[in-house]
Amino acid sequence: MxxxxxxxxxxxxxxxxxxxxxxxxxxxxxxxxxxxxxxxxxxxxxxxxxxxxxxxxxxxxxxxxxxxxxxxxxxxxxxxxxxxxxxxxxxxxxxxxxxxxxxxxxxxxxxxxPAIVDRSPLMIAISSGGASPVLARLIRSRLESSIPSAFGRLASLVGSFRDKVKNRFDDIEDRRDFWEQTLQGPIAEMVFAGKDQTAAEMLQQAIDKADVRPGGEVYLIGAGPGDPDLMTFKAMRLLQRADVVLYDRLVAPEIVELSRKDAERVYVGKARANHAVPQNDINQLLVDYALQGKKVARLKGGDPFIFGRGGEEIERLAELHIPFQVVPGITAAAGCASYSGIPLTHRDYAQSVRFVTGHLKDGSLNLPWGELVHPQQTVVFYMGLVGLPDICAQLIQHGRAEDTPIALIQQGTTQHQKVVTGTLGTMVSIIADNPVQAPTLIIVGEVVELREKLAWYEQGDLSKPIL
CATH class of the missing domain: 3.40.50.720 (NAD(P)-binding Rossmann-like Domain)
Known part of the structure; x- marks a missing residue:
């Protein structure tokens, strides 16, 4: 900054x-x-x-x-x-x-x-630090068209009731919860419709009837494979409502920074054989924070229900009847493949795709290999870098040709993305001379050959036509 x-x-x-x-x-x-x-x-x-x-x-x-x-x-x-x-x-x-x-x-x-969007008393300032005033003005133009002038009247209404809400709620978190519900509900809609007096009456009624201690809630949010732009609108909205954010090792720092500045941030990342917080403790943390009346965002890389252990984390919440929402995210397979120019399915090469974990709970690779060698199927291995030699050997042993294309995608969708391609027979020796690091996704199948045609933009050659 x-x-x-x-x-x-x-x-x-x-x-x-x-x-x-x-x-x-x-x-x-x-x-x-x-x-x-x-x-x-x-x-x-x-x-x-x-x-x-x-x-x-x-x-x-x-x-x-x-x-x-x-x-x-x-x-x-x-x-x-x-x-x-x-x-x-x-x-x-x-x-x-x-x-x-x-x-x-x-x-x-x-x-x-800065460039200014004036919705007095609401003011929005946009600055490029002097690097590009024109860019700041362009962003201001976009905001001008998406933020109605009624937001100013809404801010004035809120300001006129601040003391009443402060007297009603002693705790600052209770006040924040009340205002978040108010600003996203029918009271705000009345202001946008030009019915300010009706909105004021509804707000007074809401203050009189409000529960002093609202219950907690958990948001299980898929943060996608790394690029913050791949977050969904719902994920962004709930993340910015959260009082507490529990985040994984695979969640990009830029995404964690999108949470409220006053939110408590708790790192619960897990690497192979190095769990900062055991899974059972993570499950209990979600319960404990929610029972304190807090809104808890559980940020998980990719999609929480695809090798994300999301089901385990909400199981305890469901038992205790703690409200929760699950927000799907772009899974690593879809994100990394797209950013690498590798279609997971293609009418001429692969009519199905299979997602497989390359690291089972007991640390073994006891997979249904016979089902993974169909020639017109793409197989995506999550968490398979350590077991790569075994994966290649088992696929060859069960019938896949040694010249079957394979790609390793390191830190996919981020500015540090690295893609290494080869075959089942050559990949182990390739990465011995050109090491890759976790997190890495493995894609096996003929669709990998399409990368040379479809990933021209990675080299920045904008003169080539889009295929």
Whole structure:
């Protein structure tokens, strides 16, 4: 994080704009809208800017800039086309510890101005840290179209009832639960429909009838194979509601960061022969947190019901009648295959696909090998890296040809993805010279041969046509 986002109260504070042109006018408008008293210093000043200064209660100095103009100033914006002058303003402000923004020159800034979505009192600021203001504005445009102006009225309604809710609920978590339910239910819909008075009456009734201690709930969330963009909308929504987040080793750090900043985060990852928290203890943690009235997100890599032990984790919850929701995720097989350009099924090569664990509960590889050697079937092995020599040998022994294509996909869908291809007969020696690390997915079948045609984008050659 290059800049810490802050919202500053500028009401009745004297702020200085250095410059008198159109850029200075835009910045001055922003300051005036926030309630600042706008002071301007420049040799030439537009008439509209002169009027704005007068209306804000600020002062106008039609003269060359001098450091004395910084006396009793809270914040400064340098908006001239003279970089040497801008550098001088920046240096003077830094010497006096006055926050300064130099338009289009992040190196000279101690703060930057974001693109803003104004739904007062709700404010949304978007910033690229000065790297790409155009990108920030594009994102603002998307948000503008997706966030109705009614959100401002909703925020005002909530603000008018904050004290009543605080008096009704002593515990901050109870208040948060109440507001989360309110802001996602019929009261909010009344505001969006323009029925603010009805919404206020409903909110008062909800406060009077509310349970002081809402029950806990568990969200079993499939986080997908790694790329945060593969999370579902429901997964994102529930993750950001959670008070506690229990997450696996295979969940990308970027996904964990999407949870609320005040949420408690508990690592319960498991690697081969190294379980940070035993599975039974994880099951009990879900119960314990839920019985405390907390909303618990259980983040699991891939899909929780495909080699994710999700069934075991909700079994105890069901016995105790603790509410839970299961959110499916894109399983590693689908995600890694897609990002590697390997279709799991293809009319000419594979009419079925089979998902198999390469690491049984007892550590053995006692699999139904005879069922896994059909020539028109794709087989995907989860957790099979350690057992790779055995997998290749058993498939060959049970009838698969040694030249059957095979792919190993390391850290699939992430920026660290690595794909190694070969055959059942050659793969063990290939990775001896080109090691791969867990987590790794193994795909066996003729569909692997299609990778050369379908994964051209990995090399960044955008000149080739899409097949």
């Amino acid at each position: 290059d800049f810490l986002p802050l919202f500053t109260d500028l009401k009745q504070r004297h702020c200085l704009v250095v410059g008198g042109g159109s850029v200075a006018l835009r910045k001055a408008r922003l300051l005036a809208k926030a309630g600042a008293r706008v002071n301007v210093v420049a040799l030439e000043i537009q008439a509209e800017l002169t009027q704005l200064v007068s209306d804000s209660g600020g002062a106008l100095f039609q003269q060359a800039y001098g450091a004395e103009r910084l006396d009793n100033i809270f914040l400064v914006i340098a908006a001239t086309d003279d970089r040497e002058l801008n550098k001088q303003v920046s240096a003077d402000c830094h010497a006096r510890n006055i926050p300064v923004n130099v338009v289009d020159d992040p190196e000279l800034c101690s703060f930057i101005l």
